[in-house]
Amino acid sequence: MATRRTQPRNNKARKSGEKSSTLRIIGGLWRSRRLTFSAAEGLRPTTDRVRETLFNWIAPVLPGANCLDLFAGSGALGLEALSREASSATFIDQSPIATQSLKNNLQLLKAQNATVLNTDAVKWLSTAAPEASYHIVFVDPPFRCGLVQQCIDYLQEDSILCKGAYIYIEIEKEAARPSTPEHWHLHREKEAGQVRYMLFICED
Structure with a gap:
């Protein structure tokens, strides 16, 4: 995921002082591939441990899913799904640094089935009219910003989720479980370190 960040005024200065980090894809076509991404301030990629658990949960519905x-931040979840x-x-993601890193990595992987949008996720959801509904949605916003509930409210729109869609939500451990629609069934829930993560199924 990614937090709100301010783009440096001088691109040349940003590049000279920019730090990078690496991401390892755990399974699938690109298994064990390591990708470099810009370690922008506040970036908190989902850990390998949590990703492995999550993708075990959604393995039966992942092939062919939108x-x-x-x-998105580093793109750890979406890249793992494509793999x-x-x-x-x-x-x-609203960070131009994060989205540029994502585009570079998708090009490196020769992925033709991905779209990267540099925009505010909540605002996008409020006006979204996707060509096809989504089978799996990853919601991993900055902690302590109240964004999870806003996303849930917009995701209830019929045009965004397929019937039977899986919605993954990652929040801080101490936070209360967000309020979800009655037709969202809590399928799995677990904690790891300071993170609490949940998987819901939209049953209607």
Whole structure:
């Protein structure tokens, strides 16, 4: 995921002082591939441990799925999904640094089934009219910003989620479980370190 960041005024200065980090894809076509991404301030990629658990949970529905990675940041979740035979992935992040790194890595992987949007995820959801509904949505926003509930409210729109869609939500451990629609069934829930993560199924 990614937090709100300010783009440096001088691109040349940003490049000279920019730090990078690496991301390892755990399974699938690109298994064990390591990708470099710009370590922009506030970036908190989902850990390998949590990703491995999550993708074990969604393995039966992942092949052929249309995925939406909100607050994508490094793209860890969407890239893992594509590696494991998802049909497509839409990555959304408001940081130009994060989205440029994502585009570079998708080009490196020769991925043709991905879309990267440099925009505010909540605002995008409020006006979204996707050509096809999503089977899997990853919601991993900055902690302590109240963004999870806003995303849930917009995701209830019929045009965004397929019937039977899986919605993954990652929040800080101490936070209360967000309020979800009655037709969202809590399928799995777990904690790791300071993170609490949940998987819901939209049953209607």
